[in-house]
Amino acid sequence: MELETLKSTDGRFGLINGTAFEAIDRVNDALYWGALDYFRGNGFMWVDVPTLTRVTGACENVDTLYSVDHFGRNAYLAQTGQLYLEAKIPRHEKVWTVITSSRAEAKVDARHLNQFQLLEFEHRGGFESLLNHVEGTVKAMVAGAVANAPGELALLGRSPADLAEYLKPFNRISYAEAIGLLEGTPLEVGWGSDLKHSHELRLVAATGGRPLFITHFPKAIKFFNMRVNRSDDSVVNSADLILPHSGEAVGSAEREDDYALLKERLLASSMYSILSKRGVALSEFEDYLSLVRDNPILHSGCGIGFPRVSQSVLGFSDIRQATSYPLNAETLY
């Protein structure tokens, strides 16, 4: 098999017309349908969101924004449709969408793509319901591939045994427990630091090798609208899903439903501090803030990075092997 060659972004149109990529395409189709069937089967409604937006659509990482001139206004390529999905919660209990997420990552490596399919949902419900739906969606993706592309998985060197761990209950540890597990190892980090890819893979290995939720991150390193834990206000009710091989594949959280607290956290966020230095006004967030003020409904949601799931299921060491047109700072198709 030509799997190693698929790490290359040169001659891509030739590479994706090999036998290996034909099988990868079919696995990806099965994974995609696994997620969509889960959404439909669990009462989530599809909605459309924009991907050329104010800074509110670009709120994963302000350092990796693609800027676009939109008839004299500063627009950005959306990193997430989250806030636009949240705007549907006053009328709908459960919504989902899929966007092409864009990240202007300057660093070229085996883990990052500058564009990728992002499956997102929002729903009225709290933390337990959130984690159950994230786990349900990812399991449905894997089960879809096992059921509908078994020959392709075999051709790519993946057996049902390799994927059995994905179909068992996912593990869960808190960020504090994660820090504890890393203590005394060469990967030790202090409380308040973000976890890197190497930490993630170590933690997955340390907890038995199956998908792992890491919950309750320090609020300072997470997005401003993640809901502060009511028993411990140093952390938010967030959960990242870490997969074998690819690492963080899903980010999820409850959303802050206390208007005053939300506004306070926005103003105190490092994102807002960076944005205001660039001339972005608070009014850019006014539509979103008003929605929370007028409809304080507990809700939560997630974004599932499709190629991270695909890479993990396929057991690849490089995300470029899992997607047809892997965009990075050095290439353009």
Place this chain on the structure above:
Amino acid sequence: MELETLKSTDGRFGLINGTAFEAIDRVNDALYWGALDYFRGNGFMWVDVPTLTRVTGACENVDTLYSVDHFGRNAYLAQTGQLYLEAKIPRHEKVWTVITSSRAEAKVDARHLNQFQLLEFEHRGGFESLLNHVEGTVKAMVAGAVANAPGELALLGRSPADLAEYLKPFNRISYAEAIGLLEGTPLEVGWGSDLKHSHELRLVAATGGRPLFITHFPKAIKFFNMRVNRSDDSVVNSADLILPHSGEAVGSAEREDDYALLKERLLASSMYSILSKRGVALSEFEDYLSLVRDNPILHSGCGIGFPRVSQSVLGFSDIRQATSYPLNAETLY
């Protein structure tokens, strides 16, 4: 009902939280699933395409390109994923995708959106098969709405009788016949002119009010890779689907599979002439041209503008009524 207010792009987050938009959301969800189920049920495989691309991804209309700086290279927001889908044809018989299509339309009107969901497929097969699949997909969308959102359609003033015409065989006329039908009317146009919205609606009315394919357009006004008709080389094997209310909702065509002819048509196209004046080199198209040279397979495909179908099914006079976040030159969400 507040349907008239939905033409406004001001206070959009409030407008989409009314009763009418709740129903519109549910109709859109049913339309979306109608298309996706059709694709799956007919053996089309989902594939992912980039939306930040070379000019090859932006080939509907070079006058409405959004430019993006991609680490020192000129990139564009894709108007279509067509060429990236076509690149899958050597390995797969039928593929589909859905992208957010971006068009930098300066003109604000009731018909155009600067971003919209575009459902696209490509398949190995010629003209009859193409039109059957386009018709099948649009019918499946309408049937999905009738079956799964009947109450919402009724709330929005649409009865099953209003949609009965969409479920009968679509009409078909050639471009030459269309010109003939307009002759002697105030809307008369000469052969070689493109058809405007007013022409489209007149032709739908003149042929009985149901969805209408207009086929075999003059090659000079269509995209360079549409396949030249082998009996009449003044026209291409194309078909636009015109819907009541919204007009052109689908563009479709066979793709040129004769490499020499394809290259000749690219070099002779007004698009290429405009692009080369802007410094775009022929090499930008090399990957695509090579694919056709190395894999001359007769294939064809289409792009379905989702909100045009939605607007038509809902009987709206303004496309902004059919979508949550209608982007145009004057607004940004």
